[in-house]
Amino acid sequence: MHLLNRMTLCVMITATTALQSVEADELISLKYGEVVVNLDVNQVPELKDWGIKAANLALEWHPRICNLISTKGVAPANELSIRLIESEEGIASTQGTVITISSRWIKNHPDDLGLVIHELAHVIQGYPEGNPWWVTEGIADYVRNVVFEGKSQQLFAVPLDEKGYLQGYNTAAGFLFWLESDLAPGIVRRLNTSIRNRKYSDVVFKELTGQSLDELWDTYCQENITKR
Numbered sequence: 001m002h003l004l005n006r007m008t009l010c011v012m013i014t015a016t017t018a019l020q021s022v023e024a025d026e027l028i029s030l031k032y033g034e035v036v037v038n039l040d041v042n043q044v045p046e047l048k049d050w051g052i053k054a055a056n057l058a059l060e061w062h063p064r065i066c067n068l069i070s071t072k073g074v075a076p077a078n079e080l081s082i083r084l085i086e087s088e089e090g091i092a093s094t095q096g097t098v099i100t101i102s103s104r105w106i107k108n109h110p111d112d113l114g115l116v117i118h119e120l121a122h123v124i125q126g127y128p129e130g131n132p133w134w135v136t137e138g139i140a141d142y143v144r145n146v147v148f149e150g151k152s153q154q155l156f157a158v159p160l161d162e163k164g165y166l167q168g169y170n171t172a173a174g175f176l177f178w179l180e181s182d183l184a185p186g187i188v189r190r191l192n193t194s195i196r197n198r199k200y201s202d203v204v205f206k207e208l209t210g211q212s213l214d215e216l217w218d219t220y221c222q223e224n225i226t227k228r
């Protein structure tokens with residue numbers, strides 16, 4: 001680990017804050033193998049330990065997620081940034097290779113390292129504009145909930161709504177998990193590759209299972225009702 005003396009990210013800060021933060025501005029750069037994580041805790045130095053834990057987790061899981069959603073001919077970014085920002089709202093977001101996490105969320109949920117995995121999955125997805133939102137978030141939560149946290153199928157909530165998969169996140173993740181386990185093994189990787197190659201269409205579901213997306217969702221809901 002070595003320190004870099006320049007903050008390369010653009011952050012909206014007041015003049016007073018900027019003057020005070022000149023000396024403290026630094027990125028902590030962690031490297032393992034070919035992967036580099038640049039950690040920025042200048043706004044919240046008290047969260048440095050949490051940030052280092054998050055950065056090390058990203059280093060450890062980057063190659064695993066790359067392999068899990070690999071696509072022939074695609075090399076995901078192997079350098080990313082984690083910015084912890086002083087904020088009273090929000091949780092986390094990812095733009096390109098920059099993950100931003102809110103201080104309030106970390107302080108209230110210090111054990112929520114799963115969010116780092118979710119955002120890291122977005123960095124590795126590296127999808128082009130126009131990607132199907134619910135699939136993008138569903139895959140990120142599949143990586144987080146199914147693979148990283150080891151959550152079992154029956155613990156995923158199933159909203160019995162028409163097209164409920166459009167809720168994305170762990171709802172879509174549970175649906176993808178169910179498909180992977182039975183009707184469409186490999187669908188997560190297949191969907192991921194189709195989005196990366198700008199070829200995503202709901203038809204992928206039909207091609208893999210013989211059933212349309214909505215038919216599959218209905219079956220998923222029916223099975224869930226039967227279990228209750």
Ligand SMILES: [Zn+2]
Nearest residue numbers: 118122137140
């Ligand atoms: Zn997300």
